[in-house]
Amino acid sequence: MTVTTEVTQQGRGRPLTRLKGHWIDDWRPEEPEFWANGGAKVARRNLIFSIFSEHIGFSVWTLWSVLVLFLGPAYGIDPAGKFTLTAVPALFGAVLRIPYTFAVAKFGGRNWTIFSAALLLVPSVLAAFLIEPGVSYSTLLILAAIAGVGGGNFASSMANINAFYPQRLKGWALGINAGGGNLGVAAVQLVGLLVLATAGKDHPGLVAGIYIPLIVLATLGSALFMDNLSHARNDKRGMRDVSRDPHTWIMSVLYIGTFGSFIGFGFAFGQVLQVQFKDDFPTPIDAAYLTFLGPLLGSLIRPFGGALADKLGGARVTFWNFVAMAAAASVVLVASQQKSLALFLTGFILLFVFSGLGNGSTYKMIPAIFRAKAELGVANGGDPGAAEVESRRLAAALIGIAGAVGAFGGVLVNVAFRQSFLTYKTGDGAYIAFIAFYALCFALTYLVYIRTHSRKLVGV
Structure with missing residues (x-):
């Protein structure tokens, strides 16, 4: 049985209808009248609560970037152990992004948001009550692993919001959704600072505890105000098909350089400050005063990266962005060798800013690549409608793969720091590795997407 909702076309078309419960059976965002007479309102409501849930998910995912600052001598963990x-x-979190992408189509966007938000209670409650001196390192590893569930929320949230918005507004909607989620990295740093400044360094469980009521609110908000779209179905063959395209793996490498850097530095920055400049940051609260700034700026600038890519071209913006990231990493390396805290902070803040800018520009490149390939196919006699559908199908699948691979870059960043401090007692080895990787990224971008005589993908 279907029921007509409050959203109607005022006599100018079919009314929006729902299946039983929160399932919307009829969703036509590409029709201007439908969108203007209620569709936009429904999509906006779902976007708001999707952002809230994803924001909390990012905070829980990066919770351990703060908790490790509380693990003093009483816990007996060296810097290498903390980077682990x-x-x-x-x-x-990176591994979970693939199944989370498919979950929206199988269970419904609202239903999965409710479940994935409620699941965040598990790592938060466990961390709130189990982290205290005497806890075994293996227990801490298990607690940290469970926090990874927050990393999957981004993938399901993006897949869900993508289905609600018309093509002309997807870039804006996905940019706002992603940026709002990324702000969770900065928010958890501020929560950690609040706890350190008020309760002190002996109460790490309070950081996780603060999120428990917020998770409940996110779960209830999703249940009361979000919807499922009955037509939203993932193409299960999409990831298989797109995995055969070389551009999938090139773009995944580039996304490791942007998003992988952002999330990896978000996890590691506080520890790096305490280890690299321990005389300047003798207590956790000293480092916490600065750790939120980089993730905050990197999150806020992400939509501008997409807008700049719209204006100048995604490949061009991405190329120069990686050049700037290599330069910023070089500044960090020089500052580390000269033990200049001011220069070190400047270089690291620039790394956050450019990684956020690059998140936007690389995301814009993905649909542009397949749209350009579709245009080539049409020019060679292909069907325009079929080419457009195929380009959207493959772009959506690539976004899922690149999101997962890019998140894995966060692992590589922390492993690089761990090995560098073990081997050299400084982060210099990691900084050199970052410079080399960014050089690889801007070389790939130039050779594949910019070089004039090989650039068949016009408009990327």
Whole structure:
């Protein structure tokens, strides 16, 4: 049985209808009248609560970037062990992004948001009550791994919001959704600072505890105000088909350089400050005053990266962005060798800013690549309608793969820092590795997408 909702076309078309419960049976965002007479309102409501849930998910995912600052001498964990604790949730979050992408189509966007939000209670409650002196390192590793569930929320949230918005507004909607989620990295840093400034360094469980009521609110909000779209179905063959395209793996490498850097530095920055400049940051609260700034700026600038790519071209913006990231990493390396805190902070903040800018520009490149390939196919006699459908199908699948592979970059960043501090007692080895990787990324971008005589993908 279907029931007509409050959203109607005022006599100018079919009314929006729902199946029983929160399932919407008829969703036509590409029709201007439908969108203007209620569709936009429904999509906006779902976007708001999707952002809230995803934001909390990012905070829980990066919770251990703060918790490790509380693990003082009483816990008996060296810097290498702490970098492992931050690498573990990054790894599990990256792995979960693939199944989370498919979950929206199988269970419904609202239903999965409710479940994935409620699931965040598990790592938060466990961390709130189990982290105290005397806890075993293996227990801490398990708790850190469980926090990885927050990393999957981004993939399901993006897949869900993508289905609600018309093509002309997808870039804006997905940019706002992603940026709002990324802000969770900065928010958890501020929560950690609040706890350190008020309760002190002996109460790490309070950081996780603060999120428990917020998770309940996100779960209830999703249940009361979000919807499922009955037509939203993932193409299960999409990832298989797109995995055969070389552009999939090139773009995944580039996304490791942008999003992988952002999330990896978000996990590691506080520890790096305490280890690299321990005389300047003798207590966790000293480092916490600065750790939120980089993730905050990187999150806020992400939509501008997409807008700049719209204006100048995604490949061009991405190329120069990686050049700037290599330069910023070089500044960090020089600052580390000269033990200049001011220069070190400047270089690292620039790395956050450019990684956020690059998140936007690389995301814009993905649909542009397949749209350009579709245009080539049409020019060679292909069907325009079929080419457009195929380009959207493959672009959506690539976004899922690149999101997962890019998140794995967060693991590589923390592993690089761990090995560098073990081997050299400084982060210099990691900084050199970052410079080399960014050089690889801007070389790939130039050779594949910019070089004039090989650039068949016009408009990327």
